[in-house]
Amino acid sequence: MTKKNNKSKTLKITTAGLLSAVAIALAFTERAAVSLLPLPPGIRPGFSNIVVMLACAFVSFPCALAIALIKSGFVFLVSGGVSGFLSISGGLLSVCVTALLIKISKNKLSYFGISVLGAVAHNIGQLIGASLTVGSTLYLSYAPVLIISGVIFGAVTGIIFNCLAPALKKHFI
Amino acid sequence: MKNEHSFIKPRAGDIIIVCVLLVISIVIAAINGGNKKNAVAIIMVEGNTEQTIKLSDVKEPYSITTKNGVVLYVEKNAISVKSSPCKGQDCVHCGKLTLPGDIAVCAPLRTAVQIKGIKDGVPDAISY
Numbered sequence: 001m002t003k004k005n006n007k008s009k010t011l012k013i014t015t016a017g018l019l020s021a022v023a024i025a026l027a028f029t030e031r032a033a034v035s036l037l038p039l040p041p042g043i044r045p046g047f048s049n050i051v052v053m054l055a056c057a058f059v060s061f062p063c064a065l066a067i068a069l070i071k072s073g074f075v076f077l078v079s080g081g082v083s084g085f086l087s088i089s090g091g092l093l094s095v096c097v098t099a100l101l102i103k104i105s106k107n108k109l110s111y112f113g114i115s116v117l118g119a120v121a122h123n124i125g126q127l128i129g130a131s132l133t134v135g136s137t138l139y140l141s142y143a144p145v146l147i148i149s150g151v152i153f154g155a156v157t158g159i160i161f162n163c164l165a166p167a168l169k170k171h172f173i
Numbered sequence: 174m175k176n177e178h179s180f181i182k183p184r185a186g187d188i189i190i191v192c193v194l195l196v197i198s199i200v201i202a203a204i205n206g207g208n209k210k211n212a213v214a215i216i217m218v219e220g221n222t223e224q225t226i227k228l229s230d231v232k233e234p235y236s237i238t239t240k241n242g243v244v245l246y247v248e249k250n251a252i253s254v255k256s257s258p259c260k261g262q263d264c265v266h267c268g269k270l271t272l273p274g275d276i277a278v279c280a281p282l283r284t285a286v287q288i289k290g291i292k293d294g295v296p297d298a299i300s301y
Contacts, residue, residue: 041263041277057180080260082281102180111180113187120194134278134285135220141274141287144198151194162181 015172016063019055020070023048027071028078040145042126045153046119052095053115053161058172061099068095082133089129094122111165112158119154120147202274212273214252216245217285228252228288241282252286254279 026048034044048071055064068091076084098118101109109117123146131140216224218239226247234248236255243264244255251271254264259281267277273290 041266080281083261086280105186106180108184108186109180109190110182110184110187112183113190114180116187116190116194130278130280133280134217134283141201142276142278144202144274147194147198147201151191155191165181 012060012063015059016055016066016070019051019059019063020067023051023067023071024074026051027074040149042130042142043145043149043153045156046122047157047160049094049098049115049118049122049154049157050161050164052091053098053111053118053157054164054168054172056095056099056102057111057165058169061095064095064099065092068092085133086126086129089132090122090124090126093125093128094118097121110158111162112155115158115161116151116154119157120150123147123150212250212271212288212290214247214270215287215289217287218243219283226252239284241284243279243282243284245286252288253277254286257282257284 030045030047052064052067055067069088072084072088072091075087098114098121101114101117105114124143127140127143127146212228214226214228215222216226216237216239218241223239224237228247228250231247231249234246236244236246238244242258244257246253246255251269253269254267254277257264257279259279261281264277264279264284264286267275270277270286270288273288276285276287278285
């Protein structure tokens with residue numbers, strides 16, 4: 001019984017570790033690629049949200065939370081404290097919204113809609129984080145740009161996740 | 174965990190969510206808009222308003238430096254971040270701010286520059 005529990009615990013830790021590594025690799029690649037695209041300041045496609053959605057849908061909420069925290073830790077090390085704080089504020093809100101929607105929105109939303117709302121939540125979380133950092137609500141006027149970019153990139157990641165979901169499900173369930 | 178495939182099929186809720194989000198962003202943009210001719214630039218450093226400049230009154234372009242080293246270039250009806258000692262340089266990449274609602278933020282240095290529209294000589298919805 002103890003051996004079985006240990007095995008299950010080990011599997012959870014290794015799954016979280018593997019998915020975190022994939023999320024960091026996606027974030028790092030995206031970081032390099034985004035400098036070549038004419039995007040507004042502070043806008044990122046957020047492809048690592050695919051991994052967070054995967055964890056929320058097929059693994060567990062604590063695993064998704066761990067991925068968001070580990071990814072923020074990576075951003076903290078690479079880009080400094082403020083960027084790390086913005087990453088964690090966006091990541092936590094995004095994970096909570098995604099997990100909640102997967103739990104409550106059966107037959108009302110697909111992964112597409114959940115991904116869009118998760119991406120917008122990520123951007124809004126970062127906006128709140130930035131407003132706290134700068135000490136001003138002026139930054140909230142940037143909300144339309146962040147909401148629209150969240151809708152666009154959330155739709156893209158949602159479509160990708162919709163295509164991957166049937167194959168991924170076999171490995172995680 | 175039994176109904177994961179139910180999330181793959183598109184739902185009407187997806188379209189409703191996208192439409193609602195787009196409407197929200199248009200409403201926020203409209204609220205933040207204003208009269209371009211009477212626009213003011215608000216420079217905020219560490220949560221305090223350091224300077225307010227009425228951009229239509231600017232005759233000759235000039236540069237100003239905030240107390241934390243961010244250099245701003247002020248010209249008629251426009252303001253931009255010329256240089257910043259921060260690492261990311263996102264604020265510099267914001268380019269020229271000309272319309273009410275335009276904003277450049279340097280989060281690491283806790284500095285923000287925003288254009289606000291004013292009505293009848295009074296800035297609308299500014300909390301300072």
